[in-house]
Amino acid sequence: MAIIGAAGRMGLFADRWLSAQANFEVVDRIYSKDDLPKVLAASQAHVALDLTRASLGARHAKLILEAGLRPVIGTSGVDSMEDEALDQLARERGLGGLIVPNFSLGVCLQQKLSLLAAQAMGVVEIVEEHHLRKVDKPSATALDTAQRIHEVLPAGSAPVPIHSIRTLGVHSNQTVICTGPGEVLRIVHETYDLEAFGPGMCLAIQHVMGQIGMSRGLQHCL
Numbered sequence: 001m002a003i004i005g006a007a008g009r010m011g012l013f014a015d016r017w018l019s020a021q022a023n024f025e026v027v028d029r030i031y032s033k034d035d036l037p038k039v040l041a042a043s044q045a046h047v048a049l050d051l052t053r054a055s056l057g058a059r060h061a062k063l064i065l066e067a068g069l070r071p072v073i074g075t076s077g078v079d080s081m082e083d084e085a086l087d088q089l090a091r092e093r094g095l096g097g098l099i100v101p102n103f104s105l106g107v108c109l110q111q112k113l114s115l116l117a118a119q120a121m122g123v124v125e126i127v128e129e130h131h132l133r134k135v136d137k138p139s140a141t142a143l144d145t146a147q148r149i150h151e152v153l154p155a156g157s158a159p160v161p162i163h164s165i166r167t168l169g170v171h172s173n174q175t176v177i178c179t180g181p182g183e184v185l186r187i188v189h190e191t192y193d194l195e196a197f198g199p200g201m202c203l204a205i206q207h208v209m210g211q212i213g214m215s216r217g218l219q220h221c222l
């Protein structure tokens with residue numbers, strides 16, 4: 001593994017988590033001061049995990065593929081408009097890659113269950129709560145969940161409403177609420193530690209080793 005953004009909160013976590021796994025080795029730690037194309041060109045890593053800043057994810061995915069490594073992009077905010085060009089480049093190079101807006105297995109499963117519930121019950125809302133330091137509102141995960149649910153609702157359905165709360169005492173929670181006549185189904189996910197991202201990170205890395213082409217979402221690994 002090469003970790004890009006190795007000094008950041010997520011980069012440090014990924015280094016600690018992956019270094020503790022028997023089947024992974026972190027061979028390169030890449031920082032903002034480094035010449036990324038040069039370090040990647042010399043790297044012995046098979047996979048590069050990008051955990052940097054929104055707006056850099058797509059550019060870094062391209063550089064990683066051009067250097068012959070497989071990208072796993074955990075950095076937020078990669079526009080889905082970039083997916084096709086990245087997929088094409090990955091196929092040309094014969095490499096796998098994955099964009100993972102959220103590494104949490106729980107969020108991935110919550111989204112899968114929500115699609116089932118929304119198709120059956122139809123009326124859906126999302127409530128997301130985060131700590132006061134979170135700057136984006138609604139969260140990217142809530143927007144992604146709402147979009148995925150909307151895609152399985154009948155054509156012409158209104159967008160799924162998202163209620164965002166920024167408050168003390170929570171890290172990151174998301175509840176999908178489905179209502180039917182006389183009943184309410186709540187699908188609740190709560191994150192309280194960065195470790196929530198560890199197992200999903202490992203799955204994503206294993207996934208790109210066995211694929212050709214670039215895809216999006218941890219759903220591809222489950």
Ligand SMILES: NC(=O)c1ccc[n+]([C@@H]2O[C@H](COP(=O)([O-])OP(=O)(O)OC[C@H]3O[C@@H](n4cnc5c(N)ncnc54)[C@H](OP(=O)(O)O)[C@@H]3O)[C@@H](O)[C@H]2O)c1
Nearest residue numbers: 005007008009010031032051052054074075076101102103
């Ligand atoms: N996919 C997920 O499940 C998930 C979960 C949580 C967070 N995230 C996302 O992961 C990213 C990192 O989050 P974080 O909390 O770790 O942020 P952070 O603490 O601010 O760390 C970002 C790191 O990226 C480095 N960096 C910036 N530009 C770089 C470049 N061109 N090359 C190499 N490194 C560069 C920064 O270095 P300098 O300080 O030197 O600029 C910093 O060390 C964010 O986009 C965040 O939204 C994703």
